[in-house]
Amino acid sequence: MEKNIVSAMLFLIIPLLMRPVLASGDPVYTFCNPESRNYALSSPFENNLNLLLESLPSNTSVKGFYNNSTGEDPDEVYGQALCRGDVNSTVCRDCIKNASQEILKQCKTEDATIWFKLCQVRYSGQNFSSFMVYFGMYPDQNNLExxxxxxxxxxxxxxxxxxxxxxxxxxxxxxxxxxxxxxxxxxxxxxxxxxxxxxxxxxxxxxxxxxxxxxxxxxxxxxxxxxxxxxxxxxxxxxxxxxxxxxxxxxxTYPSSKGPKLKIWMVVVIACIPISIIAVLVGSCAVYHGRNKRTQRGDGVAITQNGELVSAEELSFMDLLTIVAATDNFSESNKLGKGGFGTVYKGVLPDGKEVAVKRLSRKSWQGLEELKNEVILIAKLQHRNLVKLLGCGIEGEEKLLIYEFMPNRSLDFFIFDSKKRTELDWKTCYNVIVGIARGLLYLHEDSRLKIIHRDLKPNNVLLDHEMVAKISDFGMARIFGENQYSANTQRVVGTYGYMAPEYAMEGLFSVKSDVFSFGVILLEIISGKKNSGFYLTEHAQTLLAYAWRLWNEGKELEFVDPLLMESCQTTEVLKCMHIGLLCVQEDPADRPTISSVLTLLGNESTSLPHPKQPLFVVARVIQTNHIPTTNPSVNHLTISGLSPR
Known part of the structure; x- marks a missing residue:
């Protein structure tokens, strides 16, 4: 007991003791730009510099950042100050004051920057935005053992x-x-x-x-x-x-490495239908429902995954009555949308939490497989740009998945609707593009399992209340082994217009097929036009062909939605169009990885390679669950057609 009290007191006291020490001390690094000239003592430049530095402490302490200029050309001085995001206004003001005094002592050049642990101050005779060049400094304190x-x-x-x-x-x-x-x-x-x-x-x-x-x-x-x-x-x-x-x-938590058992399990998942896992899932839900009707959240059961359990703490197993009440008996007024495997409804749980409930097809084999896929693949995946799976429910023929609710619905609701599109500016669109890319990066490289989505499209990209993009719908996703880079399937399922040509025509899929889908979405966001069905327009046979033609004719700006032109930087939106064309190249080897895409998006100075012509002949694949099932023999058919070049 005494030990706990002492620990608690130290926890409260130590941060208070640390702050004064951190706020003082020597600079971490000082850079007096040797390429700039020295200013003369008592010159107009020095007078303006003194006035500017005097204004920084009080102004910076208000919000933590401040930039301004003093004087007129050719003696105008530009200044900037930044405090570390975890300090209060008093510490911020004191640090900036100390830094402003110290930079005058150490530098006499017309361009200089000084860094302390808790703040930094910079001044220059030129506007900072006119020469934004990266340079990194290595302080002496890096010489640690x-x-x-x-x-x-x-x-x-x-x-x-x-x-x-x-x-x-x-x-x-x-x-x-x-x-x-x-x-x-x-x-x-x-x-x-x-x-x-x-x-x-x-x-x-x-x-x-x-x-x-x-x-x-x-x-x-x-x-x-x-x-x-x-x-x-x-x-x-x-x-x-x-x-x-x-x-x-x-x-x-760093993604754990995958051992031999997991690799074997992955091969089994990819190669065949894991009936045993489905049985365990259904049995677990049934056992849980039978033994724990008094609560929505149990204490132990779940899905065996090579010895691992998706515990009830990670995934809630909800009873049907709770879900029916939450969705007002799946009323039409709560209907959010309909997909290939079922309908999605808005629901409100007893604690007031809003959720989205996917009601899978009641008698379809695909629906049960999708339930298994969703639960096994994403129950444990946590990322800002993935929709979170909250729970599931199975009773009789009802198969239900419960997700976090996305108040702004899906991306297609905005980019393909003439009224809603006016609510999107370029900054929002750019953040959505980066968000999708970061979600894919997590699936392809950073999660514990390498996951290929296989059905990435705008209506599978949901938007939260802050318009943060979240990838959803993992029913057709597939797990890859640690050293596996591609796979082949005879059962091609997906959405026409977003499938990579090698997947649509040969059943070959990889991380690069997801990159292709991302590229299509990127071009759709920029243009405001939908790829599937684009052949009905007068512009070209496909959106990709249209983008390619304008790119080669030097008329790229004609491709950009006029609504975006009002709020975008031309160079940035054209760079995104360029990246989109790189992503939809015919040969998967020519397409960048999603990590490379993020690097290209974030680096303004990187020169981009010239894209190769996309393939304009694409197999159109119709999902079997969209075909009327009056004839049982068609349940496993894949029907393909070709659109002309």
Whole structure:
């Protein structure tokens, strides 16, 4: 008891003792730009500089960031100050004041930047936006001893995973205000703590690009060390093996490696229909419902997955009466949409939580397989850009999946509706594009299982209340082995217009087939036009053909929706069109990986390769569940047709 009290007191006291120490101290790094000239003492430039620096502490302490200029050309001085996102206004003001005084002592050049642990100050005789060039600085404190007891390869991977995730949060989540912290277990004894931050005067993509480049510098200087920091004019990255910040942080778990048993199970899933798993799932739900009618959430049962359980703490098994009441008996007024395997309804649980309920086809074999797929594949997957599966329910012929509710419905509801599209500006569209890419990156590379979605399209991209994109509908997704890169199927299912040609015509699918679908969506967002059915227009046989023709004729701007032109940067939207054409190239080997796509989106200076012509002959595949089942023999047919070049 006494030990707990002492621990609690130390927990409260230590942060208070740390703050004054952190707020003072020497600069982390000072950069007096050697390529700029020295200003003369008592000159108009120096007078303007003094006035500017005097204004920074009080103004920066209000919001944590401030930039302004003083004087007139040719003696105008531009200034900028940033405080770390976890400090209060008093600490911020004191740090900026100290930094402003110190930079005058250390630098006499017309361009300089100084970094402290809790803030940074920058000034220049030129407008910062006119020369935004990345440069990373290696402070002396990076010369920490290497930790010889750790596996350097694994340390590098875990550190990269941590910094990449919090960089995405800082850059693309508006609520983070370009600052994020996180922690991840490297081993039982060691935790890596990370912090990233950008200045507020740059775009989300520029922030992410800066952090990605800073991470590269961090690896160069500090791999396997006790800690490291990279400071730049527009972003900072730091990690330590102890908590050095005062903010609440994101807890991350590095995806575990897949052992031999899991690999064997993957092969079985891909090769055949896992009837035994379906039986376990149905049996578990039935047992749970029979033994635990008094509660919606049990204490133990679930789905066996090679010895692993999807516990009731991770996935709720709900009884039918609760779901019927939540959806008002699946009323038409609560109907959100209909897909190939069932209908989706809005529901409100007894605790007031809004959910989306997918009611799978009552007697279809595909519906039961989709239920198995959804539960096994995504019950344990957690990512900001994936729709979260909350629970399931099976009673008799009813097969139900319960998801988090997305108030803004799906992406197609916005981009293909003339009225709703007016609500989208380029910034929102760009964030949606990056969100889809980040969700795919998690599925393809960062999750514990390599997952191919196989049916990525706008109505499977849902939007939350902040218009954050979340990939949904994993009923046709497939798991790949750790070293597996492609697979073949005789049962081609998907949606015409979004299937890669090698999948539509040969049944061959891979991560690159998902990249193709992403490219189609990207071009649809930019143009406001739908790929499937585009042959009915006067422009071209397909949206891809239309984009390709305009690209080669130098008329790319004609492809962009006029509504987006009002709010976009021309170079950025044309870069996205270029990336879209790279993603829909005929040969899968020519298409970039989704990680490369994110790098291209975030790096403004990278030159893009010239895309090759897309394939305009595409097999049209009709899903068997859309065919009337008056003749039982058609249940496993795949009907294909060709649209002309």
């Amino acid at each position: 290497k930790n010889l007891s750790i596996n350097p390869v694994r340390f590098d991977k875990v550190l990269t995973y941590l910094i990449d995730n919090i960089s995405s949060e800082a850059a693309f989540d508006p609520s983070k205000r370009m600052f994020a912290t996180g922690e991840i277990k490297f081993s039982r004894e060691k935790t890596i703590y990370g912090l990233v931050q950008c200045t507020w005067d740059i775009s989300e993509s520029s922030c992410y690009s800066c952090l990605v480049q800073a991470l590269g510098d961090l690896h160069a200087c500090c791999d396997s060390r006790q800690g490291g920091i990279i400071v730049t004019a527009n972003c900072n990255v730091r990690f330590q093996l102890y908590q050095f910040y005062n903010a609440s942080s994101v807890f991350l």
